[in-house]
Structures are given as C-alpha cells and as structure tokens.
Amino acid sequence: MLGAIATAFYVPYARQAPEGPRGSTAVGLGFGVAAAALMAFEWLLNARKRVPTWNLGKAETWLKGHIWLGLLAVPLALFHSGFHLRGTLAAALMIVFVVVILSGVFGLVLQQFLPRLMSLAAPGETIYEQIPHVIETLRLDAYEAVAAVCGALAEAEGERAESEAIQSDPRRARQVLGRRPAAAPAEGSAPLRRFYLETVRPFLMGDGRHGPLADARQAERLAQGLLRLLPPVLHDAAGDLIAIAAERRDYAVQARLHRWLHGWILLHVPLAAALLVLLVAHAVLALRYTY
Amino acid sequence: MATRLSSTKLRAKRIELDYFARRHPLRTWRVVLSLAGLALPGLWVTRELVRNDQRSVEPGPVSVAHSLFGNRCTACHSEPAVQPTAAAAPLARSLDHPRWLGATDAACRRCHDAADHETNQTDAPSCASCHTEHRGQRVLRQVSTARCVQCHGELEAHARSLIRVVGSDGRAVQGLADGHPEFAVWVGRGPEASRVRLDATPAPADRAQVRLNHELHLKPGLRGPAGAGGVQLACGDCHQGPMALSGVRFAGTPPPVPSPGDAPDLIPAEEPSYMAPVRFVSHCAGCHPNTFDARFADLPAPHDRPEVIHAFLRGAYANYLVTHADELVDPRRSLLGRETTVQSADAWVNDQVREAETLLFRDPKRCQECHVLSWEPGAVLPTVAPTELPVRWLPQSRFDHGTHRLLACTECHAAPASERTEDILMPRRATCQRCHHAGGASDRCSECHTYHGVTGPVEMNGGRVIARLLDEP
Incomplete structure (x- = not known):
C-alpha cells in the first residue's frame, strides 16, 4: 500500500x-x-x-x-x-x-x-554452538562402548586418557556413558575393535562428511556385515557405534544447513x-x- | 540394539550449561565484520575529505566548461564569500559557523555576468535550477524545455506587468510543436522597428533600401566578370560565413578579414554561426564594377559615400592630367559624346568629374541599380538612402548555419522564386519542424533561444587570471 x-x-x-x-x-x-x-x-x-x-x-x-x-x-x-x-x-x-x-x-x-x-x-539436531563439544563426547562414548567389551585400546590413547579423566570427575561423567574398560577382550570382539579403529574413530575425528560412514546406506550395509561377524553378546556395542556414527552424520548435516541458514x-x-x-x-x- | 543414544536426557546432559556465555565463531565474525563494515566506509570517506578530493562524493563530474576547476569545489561551493541560499539562510544564521555550501547565484556571477531574462518576471529561478551541474560532459546551456514551460506554459501567471509577446498568441507555449507561435521578424529600424509574424496579413515586407532580385541572380548564363563568360551563381557566392571566405569566386579584390568592426551588428561571439553580411567588394564588384571611364578601366570608383567618390574622382582625374596634358586641347574627348571647351586644368577636371558622377549616379545601371538615390534641391551630389539591411531577422533566437551546412540553402530559403526585395526569405516554423520534432532533431527551447538577454557586445577581455581561477599560489 x-x-x-x-x-x-x-x-x-x-x-x-x-x-x-x-x-x-x-x-x-x-x-x-x-x-x-x-x-x-x-x-x-x-x-x-x-x-x-x-x-x-x-x-x-x-x-x-x-x-x-x-x-x-x-x-x-x-x-x-x-x-x-x-x-x-x-x-x-x-x-x-x-x-x-x-x-x-x-x-x-x-x-x-x-x-x-x-x-x-x-533429527539428532543439537545446539549449533555445542556441536564440536557434543562430537567430542561422541568420540568418548564410542571409545567406552568398544573398550567395555574389547579392553582398553592403546591405539586410541587420547580417548582413553580423556575417558579416564572424565570418569574421575563426577560433573563431567554425567555427560558420557561412564562405562569401565573390560579387563580382558571378549571373545570374538576383534572385528568390533578393528571396525572402531579403522572406520568409526577416523570418521568421528573428521568432518563427518567423508568416509564410509558418511553415507547412511553404506553405513547400514557395514553394520549388517559387522553384526554377522560378531557374537550376539557384542551386538549392543556394535549398535552403539552405528548409532554414534549416525548422530555424527546428523551433526554434519545440521552444521552445513546451519551455515546456510545463518x-x-x-x-x-x-x-x-x-x-x-x-x-x-x-x-x-x-x-x-x-x- | 543400542543401549544409550535414544535417551533424550543423555543428549541434554551433553550440552554445556554455560555455552551461551562463550564466543562462537559465527557471532565473533559477525561482530568483527560489522565493525569492519562501519570502519572501512568511514575511513574511505574520511580519506577523501582529508585529501580534499571530493570528486568521489560529488554526484557526477562537472561540465566541460567548469572542468578547469578540477577538484577545487570551493570555486562554486565556498564559504563565507558566498551567501547561503534562501532555503538554507535561516538555518545558517542559527549556526555559529554556517556550513551550507550550495552553489549560489552569487558564485555563478563571479564569473558569469549574465543578463536578466525579463524584468517583469514574478519569480526568477536560480542559476543552478536550470543549469544542472554534476551531470557529466554536458553543455549547461542546453536547458530542459520543461524549465521554460514552467513560465511560458502559462505566461500571464508569471508576469507582473505587460507581456512582451507579439500578438495574442505565444502565451501558453509547451514546446515548438505545441503553442509556439509563428516566427516574428524585425521589420524596419529605429523607433519604427516592429516585430511581425511571418504569417501575418499582409505579409511583412523587407524594408531594406537595396534592390535585389534573387530569382534573376540565380539564373544560368549571367554575364560575369570580364572574360569569365556566362556564370551560374550559387547562394554561397554572396552569402558566406567567415569560414567560407576563401571561396569567393567572383571578387574583384581579396575579401577583407571580418572583424567586429566590419560587422557591427553582429555579436562577436556569435559571428561564426551566422552568414557574413554581403559586401560589394567581395560579392558584387566582380560582376558589377564601378567603372566610370574607359581611361580608368582598372580603377573602379570606390563603393562609398558620394562625397568620398567625388574626392576620389577629382584625385583620379587630376593625377591623370599630370601625365596626359594633351587632354586639355582635345575637345573631342567627352564621356557623353558632347564637345567641351577647356578653359583650364581645373575646369577640365571639374568637367570630367561631373561627367563621371553623372554616369555613376544618374545611370540606372550603376549605383541606382541597387541603391536608392535622391537629390536635395540644389545639391550636386545625391543622398544614398541607408540600406537598412537587417543582420538578424530573428534576434530573439540564434541559429548556427554551420551545423546546418549539409542542407541546401533553398531547403529553408525560397530564394529562387523571389523577385522582389520586399520578400522576406526567412523559413517558417513548419520548415524547422520538418527536422526538429519529437523523435527527430532536438526541439528543446534552448536549441534556438537564450534565456539571458544579450544587451551588447560580449566583453572578450574578461580580466581574470588563470592562477586565481585555479587557486594557484
């Protein structure tokens, strides 16, 4: 008008x-x-x-x-x-x-x-400014999920030290799973250990847009293959890793869309x-x- | 399958409670860039002002005429020599230090001594309102027609007293094609001079005291200068601008270089635009020599006042007698075939002069072929009626023959059909409108009219100093 x-x-x-x-x-x-x-x-x-x-x-x-x-x-x-x-x-x-x-x-x-x-x-959207921090906790969660059944992982020295530090701090321990590393690796856990070290951990340390886990369908196929290699007792831990990777993908998508949005x-x-x-x-x- | 990640509570636990108190790159960059957004243009504007180079803040480059000032804005926008404009004056007075620097009429008049348009205007626009500066390489004289129409579209509402317009029309002019009256020419000179429209009834007549038949002069096979045979005259043989002077074909003597003294009715600055006056020595003498005696075939009488011609003739014959003393005893020689009796040298000269003057002044094919002569009772020499050839038929406008030189003269001037001196051969408005119309050649008022009246010759010695204009040390 x-x-x-x-x-x-x-x-x-x-x-x-x-x-x-x-x-x-x-x-x-x-x-x-x-x-x-x-x-x-x-x-x-x-x-x-x-x-x-x-x-x-x-x-x-x-x-x-x-x-x-x-x-x-x-x-x-x-x-x-x-x-x-x-x-x-x-x-x-x-x-x-x-x-x-x-x-x-x-x-x-x-x-x-x-x-x-x-x-x-x-769907796993979080506060944009907290995405780096949340990813950090995801890395610890992934480590603890694997270490709980595979024992402490010397290859993931950073995550192990950080996990131990968090578990000794009650205020921070609430943010992660808080699982203790197993004293000895569970039987048949080697594929899980290898999957974590070779696929999950690099993916979590990257930008979430590269690697086999960056694509949901490819991640699903990897998960199916992994579950076939693992005894049922280790399926929960494997499921946690797959869920962590999915959450990381969400944050990558969210970060990208957020940058466009703002x-x-x-x-x-x-x-x-x-x-x-x-x-x-x-x-x-x-x-x-x-x- | 999964044991943990579906827990919303766990997701919430992972959020740091004080995250909002910390700087995030997105917010940080927004602040940094915003500060840069404030600072950079501020620095740029400050830099331009400190350098006193305000070309970047001006709305456009100045016109060609003012480009000599460069970036010295104070030439027009100065303080405090120039008073603030009427609009800004109250505010300027309210401030201790006036900061209004609009270009005022006073600033323009420091260099331009422009005459007023009319004394009976109800309101006179400021210089800058018509001559819009900072519009690039334009000619400031080319004022928009709408500026003129503001008053001339409703003239009576903008005049305090009598409107000086010929006739009753021309009071509501919207443009050349809308309301513009027929051209009005000046007829006569002195107190009797008046403007008459070309379409008036009866038609205006040229009152010049010179006999000329354009139709006759444009016929083929005219008798030209001795030895030239038949000639075909063209308009340009007689009507020439200063640029064409070297092209005189039938002049008896080289034409003089024109100057304001030769053309006192022309304003010097406008000379190149107009045709130079026709001059006897350049344009007539070739075919119409003022010869008066076969003994002086190469010495025609001067084209001057009768008194001057008389003195010339006396001198010519007296000199002739010095070397031709035998003429005193030769009674047979007579210009008109009469026998003469010579009493003395002086009497002989008088007789010869009288006979020559009789030939020049009384023969209808000599001076009287063009000029109107009259004799006062008892006078020996005639009085030549002033020719009163108008130099400018339309002094309210200006015309540039140079820009129209591609056209044949007869496109505008109907000379080939004119047999009478009284014919005024100025083109009418419709002739101009053939080219000057919307979508064609420009039809803005300023193409022909000047707002500022020209009251006298332009002063060519302005007296200003370049260093002062450029503010040089």
Missing part, C-alpha cells in the same frame, strides 16, 4: 520534473528522507534483540516490520535517485543497499524451508553497518553542498 502511494507520487513527479527526477528536488529529497528513515528503522531490530526482556512488542512483529519496511525502502531509494547512479558515493551507497536487500531476501527465503529440512535431514547474516549485517555510514556521509555531504 505504502509502495503504491509512493509510486503514485513518483510517476507524475518524474514526468514533470524539468531535469528529470533528482534527489535534490523537494519531492526527491522527501523520498530520500523516507528511505533513510526506513533504513535507520531496520537497525532497530538489532537493538530490539539486545533488550529481549523489554516490553517492546512481539519479536515476530518486529521481524515483519524489518522485512516489509526494508523492502519498502527499495522503491523509495530508487525514486530518490531517479533510477540513476550519480557519483561514486551515491553509487556505492545504492550498490551496498541493493546487496543488503538481496542478502536479506535470500535469508528470508532460506528461513522458509531450511528449518523444516533440517528437522528431517538431521551464513547470510555475515554479509547482511556488516553491509548494513557500512550502509549506515555511507548513508550518513551521503546525507550530510549532499545537503551541505546542495543547500
């Missing part, structure tokens, strides 16, 4: 302006002031996030205002400039503004389907900051040299 009103003002103005629409005319300046005001308002969403406990309206309402008023600033800015890029500063301002808008729209589109996709593709912010917010500086410089200098 506001955009239509602005367009209704602009069209006759552009047709009648002697030198074409310009930012320095009264109407053009009005468009510029309105666009600048909207750009300044866009920053208020950031301020609103700083004080989440203040009763300033629902966050959803703020976000809607941020989106729609930001989009409204586009025609206002274009009307202000008369659809021209005049001067380096003004051109830089307009280009940065367009990139900010496009990155915001990109992020908005991603927000529409990526969360749902994430819940489907990564990575655009790294472009959107800094450029919005640059936009603010350029906007102030443009406004001050333009007014100073025009009036």
Whole structure:
C-alpha cells in the first residue's frame, strides 16, 4: 500500500520534473528522507534483540516490520535517485543497499524451508554452538562402548586418557556413558575393535562428511556385515557405534544447513553497518553542498 | 540394539550449561565484520575529505566548461564569500559557523555576468535550477524545455506587468510543436522597428533600401566578370560565413578579414554561426564594377559615400592630367559624346568629374541599380538612402548555419522564386519542424533561444587570471 502511494507520487513527479527526477528536488529529497528513515528503522531490530526482556512488542512483529519496511525502502531509494547512479558515493551507497536487500531476501527465503529440512535431514539436531563439544563426547562414548567389551585400546590413547579423566570427575561423567574398560577382550570382539579403529574413530575425528560412514546406506550395509561377524553378546556395542556414527552424520548435516541458514547474516549485517555510514556521509555531504 | 543414544536426557546432559556465555565463531565474525563494515566506509570517506578530493562524493563530474576547476569545489561551493541560499539562510544564521555550501547565484556571477531574462518576471529561478551541474560532459546551456514551460506554459501567471509577446498568441507555449507561435521578424529600424509574424496579413515586407532580385541572380548564363563568360551563381557566392571566405569566386579584390568592426551588428561571439553580411567588394564588384571611364578601366570608383567618390574622382582625374596634358586641347574627348571647351586644368577636371558622377549616379545601371538615390534641391551630389539591411531577422533566437551546412540553402530559403526585395526569405516554423520534432532533431527551447538577454557586445577581455581561477599560489 505504502509502495503504491509512493509510486503514485513518483510517476507524475518524474514526468514533470524539468531535469528529470533528482534527489535534490523537494519531492526527491522527501523520498530520500523516507528511505533513510526506513533504513535507520531496520537497525532497530538489532537493538530490539539486545533488550529481549523489554516490553517492546512481539519479536515476530518486529521481524515483519524489518522485512516489509526494508523492502519498502527499495522503491523509495530508487525514486530518490531517479533510477540513476550519480557519483561514486551515491553509487556505492545504492550498490551496498541493493546487496543488503538481496542478502536479506535470500535469508528470508532460506528461513522458509531450511528449518523444516533440517528437522528431517538431521533429527539428532543439537545446539549449533555445542556441536564440536557434543562430537567430542561422541568420540568418548564410542571409545567406552568398544573398550567395555574389547579392553582398553592403546591405539586410541587420547580417548582413553580423556575417558579416564572424565570418569574421575563426577560433573563431567554425567555427560558420557561412564562405562569401565573390560579387563580382558571378549571373545570374538576383534572385528568390533578393528571396525572402531579403522572406520568409526577416523570418521568421528573428521568432518563427518567423508568416509564410509558418511553415507547412511553404506553405513547400514557395514553394520549388517559387522553384526554377522560378531557374537550376539557384542551386538549392543556394535549398535552403539552405528548409532554414534549416525548422530555424527546428523551433526554434519545440521552444521552445513546451519551455515546456510545463518551464513547470510555475515554479509547482511556488516553491509548494513557500512550502509549506515555511507548513508550518513551521503546525507550530510549532499545537503551541505546542495543547500 | 543400542543401549544409550535414544535417551533424550543423555543428549541434554551433553550440552554445556554455560555455552551461551562463550564466543562462537559465527557471532565473533559477525561482530568483527560489522565493525569492519562501519570502519572501512568511514575511513574511505574520511580519506577523501582529508585529501580534499571530493570528486568521489560529488554526484557526477562537472561540465566541460567548469572542468578547469578540477577538484577545487570551493570555486562554486565556498564559504563565507558566498551567501547561503534562501532555503538554507535561516538555518545558517542559527549556526555559529554556517556550513551550507550550495552553489549560489552569487558564485555563478563571479564569473558569469549574465543578463536578466525579463524584468517583469514574478519569480526568477536560480542559476543552478536550470543549469544542472554534476551531470557529466554536458553543455549547461542546453536547458530542459520543461524549465521554460514552467513560465511560458502559462505566461500571464508569471508576469507582473505587460507581456512582451507579439500578438495574442505565444502565451501558453509547451514546446515548438505545441503553442509556439509563428516566427516574428524585425521589420524596419529605429523607433519604427516592429516585430511581425511571418504569417501575418499582409505579409511583412523587407524594408531594406537595396534592390535585389534573387530569382534573376540565380539564373544560368549571367554575364560575369570580364572574360569569365556566362556564370551560374550559387547562394554561397554572396552569402558566406567567415569560414567560407576563401571561396569567393567572383571578387574583384581579396575579401577583407571580418572583424567586429566590419560587422557591427553582429555579436562577436556569435559571428561564426551566422552568414557574413554581403559586401560589394567581395560579392558584387566582380560582376558589377564601378567603372566610370574607359581611361580608368582598372580603377573602379570606390563603393562609398558620394562625397568620398567625388574626392576620389577629382584625385583620379587630376593625377591623370599630370601625365596626359594633351587632354586639355582635345575637345573631342567627352564621356557623353558632347564637345567641351577647356578653359583650364581645373575646369577640365571639374568637367570630367561631373561627367563621371553623372554616369555613376544618374545611370540606372550603376549605383541606382541597387541603391536608392535622391537629390536635395540644389545639391550636386545625391543622398544614398541607408540600406537598412537587417543582420538578424530573428534576434530573439540564434541559429548556427554551420551545423546546418549539409542542407541546401533553398531547403529553408525560397530564394529562387523571389523577385522582389520586399520578400522576406526567412523559413517558417513548419520548415524547422520538418527536422526538429519529437523523435527527430532536438526541439528543446534552448536549441534556438537564450534565456539571458544579450544587451551588447560580449566583453572578450574578461580580466581574470588563470592562477586565481585555479587557486594557484
């Protein structure tokens, strides 16, 4: 509605302006002031996030205002400039503004389907910032699951030392299985031991996107083969390893989707900051040299 | 199968309770990049301002005419010599140190002594409102038609007193094709001069006191200069701009170099755009020599006032007598075939001069072929009616023949059909509109009209110093 009103003002103005629409005319300046005001308002969403406990309206309402008023600033800015890029500063301002808008729209589109996709593709979703820590516990869990039936593994020296340290710390022990290594390897546990050392452990130490366990179907086939090699008493431990690998895959998927979901912010917010500086410089200098 | 991992409780236990208090790379990068986003453009703008190079912050390069100022913005945007604009004045006064640097009319008038448009305008626009700067390599004189239409579209609403427009039309002009009246030419000179539209009834007549038949002069096989045989004149043989002076085909003597003194009615700065006045020595004398005596076949009388011609003739005959003393006793020689009786050298000269003047001034094929002569009662020498040839038919506009040189003259001037001096051969508006229309050649007002009236010759010695303009030490 506001955009239509602005367009209704602009069209006759552009047709009648002697030198074409310009930012320095009264109407053009009005468009510029309105666009600048909207750009300044866009920053208020950031301020609103700083004080989440203040009763300033629902966050959803703020976000809607941020989106729609930001989009409204586009025609206002274009009307202000008369659809021209005049001067380096003004051109830089307009280009940065367009990139900010496009990155915001990109992020908005991603927000529409990526969360749902994430819940489907990564059901083991956790807090993004905790993914490295959770993976670390997975490594310990995997070690303890294997060591409980295969005995302490000298090849996994790091995990063994860490497991022993955690088990001696009651506060941290709650985060892992807390199994004790077996005094002697169970009969027929060699395939499990080899599977852990050659397949599971490298997979957990990597980025979760490479190796035979990175693919769910291939992991399933490996699991079936492993179970056939193991006596039934060791199936639980093998199942734990397969489940740990599946969880690691989820975190890899989650991390990747999370970077898409929030990575655009790294472009959107800094450029919005640059936009603010350029906007102030443009406004001050333009007014100073025009009036 | 699995013993542990389905436990949501275990998943929750694996989360560090203070994770949110620690910096995460994504948040850290967002802060770092945001600070960079604030700092980098700020540094860039500051750098440009500190270097005093404000070209990057200006809305576009200045016009060609102002490019000599380079990046010295203060040439137009200066303080405090230039007063703030009317819009900014109140705010500027409220500040201890005015910082409004808009280019004002005063700044323009430091270099441009432009005359006012009209004294009865209700409101005069500022210089910058029409001459929009910082739009690149454009000519500032080319003002948008819409600027003119702001007033001329409704002229009566923008005039304080009587509107100086010929007739009743021309008060609501939207453009050359909409409301523009027919061209009006100046007829006559002095107090009797008036502007008459070309479509007026009766049609305006050229009141120049020179007889000329364009149709006759453009006929083939005219008798040309001696020995040239039949000639075919073209427009350019008589009507020439300064650039074409070397192309005179039938001149008796080399044409003089034009100067403001030769063409006092032309404004020097506009000379190249207009045709130079037709001059006898350059354009007529070749075929119409002022010969007056077979003894002086190579010495025609000067094309000047009768008094000057009289003095010339006396000198010519007196000199002739010095070397031809026998002429005093030769009664048979007579210009008009009459016998003469010579009493003295002075009387002989007087007789010869009188006969030569009779030939030059009384013969309809000599001076009177073009000029209107009259004799005061008792006067020996005639009075030549001032020719009053208009140099500019349409002084309210300007025209550049140079840019139209690809066209045949007769596309605009109907000279081949003109038999009378009274015919005014200026093209009408419709002729211009054949090319100058929307989608064709430009039809903006400034193509022909100047907003600032030209009240006199342009001062060519501006007096300004380059170093001062460029702010050099």
